[in-house]
Amino acid sequence: MRHLRRGAAAAILLVLPGVARAEESTAVVATAGADGVARLSQQLVAARFDDQDLSRLSLEELSMVEVTSVSRRPEALADAAAAIFVISADDIRRSGASSLPEVLRLAPNLNVQRVNAVDYAISARGFNGYETSNKLLVLVDGRSIYSTLSSGVFWDARDVMLQDVERIEVISGPGGALYGSNAMNGVINIITRGAAETRGTLVSVGAGDDDAAWALRHGGDLGGAGAWRAYLMGHVRGESRALTGQEANDDAEGMRAGARADWAVGENRLTLQGDMFDNQVAVNEDLLGTETHVRGGNLLGRWTRPLAGGELQVQAYFDRHEREEPGTLEESDTWDLAVQHATDFGRHRLVLGAGHRVVDSRFDAAPGGAFLDPAQRTLTLTNIFVQDQIALREGLTLTLGAKFEDNSFSGQEFLPNVRLAWHRPGGDLLWGAVSRASRTPNRIERDLTLPGFLVGADFRSETVTAYELGYRANPVPRMSFSVNAFYNVYDDLRTVSITPATFFPLHLSNNGEATTWGVEAWGSYDVSPAWRVSAGLSTLTKDYDATLTPDDISGLVSIGDDPDHQLLLRSQHDLTEAVELDVRLRAVDDLAAVDGYVEADARLGWRLTDRLELSLTGRNLLEDRRVETGDPVRARAFGRSVFAALQARF
Template sequence: MPAVAQAGEAGPADVRAAAPQLIAAGPDDQDLARLSLEELSMVEVTSVSRRPEALADAAAAIFVISADDIRRSGATSLPEVLRLAPNLNVQRVNAVDYAISARGFNGYETSNKLLVLIDGRSVYSTLSSGVFWDARELMLEDIARIEVISGPGGALYGSNAMNGVINIITREAGDTPGTLISAGAGDEDARISIRHGGALGDSGAWRAYLMAFARDESFDAAGNGANDDADGLRGGGHLDWTVGENRLTLQGDAFENEVAINEDTLGTQSYVRGANLLGRWIRPLAGGELQVQAYYDRFEREEPAALEVSDTWDLAVQHAVEYGRHRVVVGAGHRVVESHFAIAPGAAFLDPPDRTLTLTNVFAQDQITLGGGVTLTLGAKLEDNSFSGQEFLPNVRLAWQRSGGDLVWAAVSRASRTPNRIERDLTFPGFLVGADFQSETATAYELGYRANPSPKMSFSINAFYNVYDHLRTVSITPVTFLPLTLTNNGEATTWGVEAWGSYDVSPSWRLSAGLSTLTKDYDSILRPEDISGLISIGDDPDYQVQLRSQHDLTESVELDLRLRAVDELAAVDGYVEADARLGWQMTDRLELSVTGQNLIGDRRVETGDPVRGRSFGRSVFAALRASF
């Protein structure tokens, strides 16, 4: 039995010719545990061009986490799964909160330049421009793959895909028949998931699931319990069916989590609730493929002194077509967000408490085959939003694929991040007033190389140089000093390298490695135009390294080891940690596993946030998964 592979590398042209069925079927229809590195390069991805293409042909810094990578990681939450991507920096804040970024600007308050999609539904917050990870407890067994792009995605995904895109794609209902029960418990986590699916007539399939989790508290700086334990319940369903040439999808989820507020260790409880419903229609049209998608999303956070409610309606249409040397994708979308934020008197508040925000866009991208293995990609998106008006987001990519399959690519892109409600409406009379905050902008330069030098080896290396303008600053009022305002006086440049690769030691043993570096150049001196010292730049390690071993000791026993080293932050020590998982495939339908996490250090802190930073130690988690 071959080692389970990490999807992520390019393959030779002869593999592409020999395995066209991989492109047609995509990873949901394949057992990725049985694919070689060359075959993995042919796994279909959709995030780079918003249309299916082989990973080997994708001219971007993209890393794919497969369903089997997730299973063999032993992770118990989505943010922990994302640690597998070497082009992401994951900082755990407390029991359920995380700060996750690509190419810098990380921190609970500053990780606001990364777009996260779940089956095409944006989970971007118009309140803070971030992602509330305490509300994203997905059923991990239903994830088909996660496509992680580091670098701007504005030409296809819009203003807030400034530093990267995480595209989480769940399995089609036809891939999850029967019943699955997954249960596990440890000294920090407990969770159970139940899923059942079946046929929907002669041309469709369905599934429904229910999952619950409980997470133990973290520790404060003194090693005492931080009173931030949490639990939650989530359920939903997924339908896929065909009517003639039409492919239809209807899916939805609802959840309620009980978590502690993260500003203190008093254990003050809050509730995070939400529900969503998404529909998608795909059909052939004019020699191409038309896709129409609509969704509704409701999010609530209830605290003793505050209530946030957000209702989102989104409609998007795109058409992908090929003619001659051109592969064209065009589309448009409109989003309406009704936002409400109320807080008890005496604290900072949003003025007005209610806003209706709109976001309208049109985009087009053309991949032009120039011959000799050279492809030129020209794309742009035009957006209009309620706060900063129109944004023009162009992208130019040039790729050269040698006859042996190696891919060299370069790109220049303009990206932006639109204002959020806090930046426009936050008010504390006499101290802070709402401001005319505008979009942050960036110009990104990228260069990448991806190769399979042998059937046993694959790697990808990417370099970037980003120039940021109009970053968030805090300015004083002349003469009187107060009130303060949020302004756009910041500038910065960042550069670095991301690299990852895999090597098959034997048919049953695979080694993988990843590296990312980051250097930031910015003005941190306190000035009247920015008394924060450009705190919005975040707190990032200069480097992080990860090593992974996936070894099938026998046909039924798996041993997975992970080692990661993360450099120090401004006021937090760097650390080296290790995770290990031992899995036993007792039968084809029954698996037992034991996972140990954070095995090296007694305690560690991952974030430099002086208010929210908690520490974490060793943990053990045992899980049983049965299907029938």
């Protein structure tokens, strides 16, 4: 099975070369009260993201948009003491992207590598690669979507209706004190709109020489106390090319459906939402296009009400995931319950929470190859956390937080965080942080077995201690920027060790150490009310020992394959009241065995009426064939493509 091979490659596919070698990563906001900012943010967001309102927020207004990922409670973006970049609904619409991973290219603090027609490697602050991108937590409306099989995200099974996304909050840097497992190098929080914002009918169809997509959504009132919506969407992904130029036989198609309802009963606010999907993808390492079926669904409920001067939130969800290939079957059922209470008293803004998760995981492997022993496991994860934002004096805030976790594989984890933020008189924000985060073992690292070659291991959690410094400013109404620097120290990284005297069997171990450092910077400037230009730059330096030793014959392949720098440039120009032109340029440095590249995308959008929009998007316009990943087995090439879309609202 392809996704067993994904996690196992560090022990088998990526270990084999190691064996051979062994033998031979504003002022308004500053002065506004928290409640006032929250109310203003809600008004701005509601106005901005209404289906009928396509006007653009000013940069000052964007700085007051409400975010929730940094402190797990609403705050203005200008107050968020973290390296956070927000992808708005308007950014998504104007990108012309037809899939979630392509939207994530808009975040300058992420590195996105497309592997083949449906697979991507996405990371923050290093460790990228199809086998190694396992240190990033991704949430959809509070539901975690990372895999306990390999700790990564299987992007071929994870999608959303992009027209329903309110914003995507991308945090680079550890989030362990609030989010726990897997929030080691960053958090992506995908937040969809409430049902009240999606009343009416939306129809979207698009097709091009590579991909096609369609979506249908309808919503309405739920009595006099709420609203509902339901959607149905589908996609076709055209096949990529092998490096030799031949077709890779990795085309895919799928459908997804879901619904959401939000309503109020007195002071109680309730949400119930769910999705189901059925995708057909292909195993394409051998270019034969062996069909794989990926199915699943989820159901989430949330209850929120005022309590003791604050807000109580209880959330529960169930997530089902199934992947079937000839001879193999992976099944995973997840139940999760989380409780959180946010309240203010005196100088303190307190958030307390607890959660419990149960994952039933089963993997039936084809005879004669690698397998998991035991085939079925029940994993548990229990946590409690607390965070206190303390106003030391006007403009100076100290944040103390910690999460305590207990998991089935590595036992107890303590994940603390300390942040200090200073709002300078001009409204800009200077902040610093010290954090500890971890990545808990996955099933492959504990249970993977290949008789005579590899045995299951007592693999422990990988850890990082991170030091961060950031500065965010909106110096003039037409300009905003953010600059963040980091220094990370990693311990207990995944390595591959031999058995003394006999060499084989190998086992996964925690003998790796590394340090990384770099800078992330982004900003925007309004040339005119109709023209905005933006830029983003990230750099990364990694220091680690790749010497082959009996304690690690892999040369620390788990460190990943990352560019030293990448540059993103974007222009959003309203040529007329009805015509938009968006141009994006990205320059990505070399990987270990892949040349760097410069690529461009462009979108021309035409609002025929207030409810009808036509767009034409050109992708990968500069090169006829380009490779983004250094994966020696899966790397595929992509070239120029065109995608036309029509969207109507009724």
